[in-house]
Amino acid sequence: METTGKKKLQIALYWGAACGGCDVAVLDTNEFILDVAAIADIRMWPIATDGKYKDIEAMEDGELDLVLFNGAVRNSENEHVAKLLRRKARVMVAFGSCAHIGGIPGLANQVTKEEIFDRAYLNNPSIEPGNRTVPLPESHVEAGALEIPTAYKRVYKLDDIVPIDYYVPGCPPLPAQIKGVLLAVATGQLPARGSVVGAGHRTVCDDCRRTRHERKIKKFYRPWQIIQDPETCLLEQGIVCAGSATRSGCGVRCPNSNMPCRGCYGPAPNVKDQGAKIVSAVASIIDSKDPAEIDRILEDVPDIMGYAYRFGLPASMLQRRI
């Protein structure tokens, strides 16, 4: 890899509310990661290297050339580190679906923090009655006061908290995308600020090889309920697919593997609300002119919120349950 400057690139990778898959995706670049190590100092990467918050705090502002931040923001630590890294970073990238549009953790915006705590710590059948404790931001033990981050009332996408230079979509982003971003920063060939990089400019449907027949249907199926035809549009077979509202660039990996698109690349260009477009597409496939029958057919779509915003509830227009 050729770089423009003599100085090694200073980069950091960080995770907020995330599963760790984005970090693993970076490792999926295989030997390329060694090229990265050759041209860059990885100053922080919690999953793979050492690096303490105090080391980041000690840096000059703008000292980091690139920060890849994966994960949404849902507690005080996520926010603190996001703001800290933003100050230190020349280029900050919202990396992966959670940072980009809220991701799977964003589905928590359907319920309140109290409901989540109740389910997770208090009234869960697998918790023993004597063991129902809720984590508190501060607790006192013999050695003194202990602190943990404060959970927020809802989940935020990263750019709700700090300004972001680029977005790399995907759950997780593909190795080729990751290489592309690193190369762009290394060579200084950066696209317009604020753009989505490493993805397409159309919908997943536009890239999908399956055939559409303008067929309508009387019944929806979950993917496991039907043996589907590998050549025909999944939606036309009654399987709810997010492809029509989702940004292209993934290589249509899910529909090519006989699974519907779940929408992890976020809204397609010029789509303001991914879920609203999915609602529109799903409803348009129904073969009925009778409101009662339409209602019955829709009984087979048990969780439209989950389908419409599997990865993007915090980035939707209404963002959360009111």
Place this chain on the structure above:
Amino acid sequence: MMSNGFEPKIVGFLCNWCSYTGADLAGTSRIKYATNLRVIRTMCSARIDPTFILKALLEGADGVLICGCHPGDCHYVEGNYKAMRRYPLLKRLLDAYGIENERVQLEWVSASEGRRFAEVVDRMTEQIKALGPCKVRTALAFDMAER
């Protein structure tokens, strides 16, 4: 009468061929009805993307009324059936968002139903007055001010 003086803002998406003409008839017939509806004319009820409804709620509408031709009467033959199919799915989504049922309504109003149009607007206005203001905007502003 409501004593709190709350006057809801209701956005009405009216199809050009039936409902907008129906609203026009209400006007030319000098029928009095609630002034809370802000009308947006669309060429067909099928044009009303669910995004429009979410955007209206986000920008401060307390209610959204969708009006189209009666089933079978669509100027474009099938347009209102598309609205008919979208509406129940959108309602399920709005329910998951915690938006009360009465805030978004679909009604078929023909060009000759000026009286009915006025009644629909009056009824919906009373329902939304009873519900109070839509909380979307204040809730999202609160989210950005306090975690």
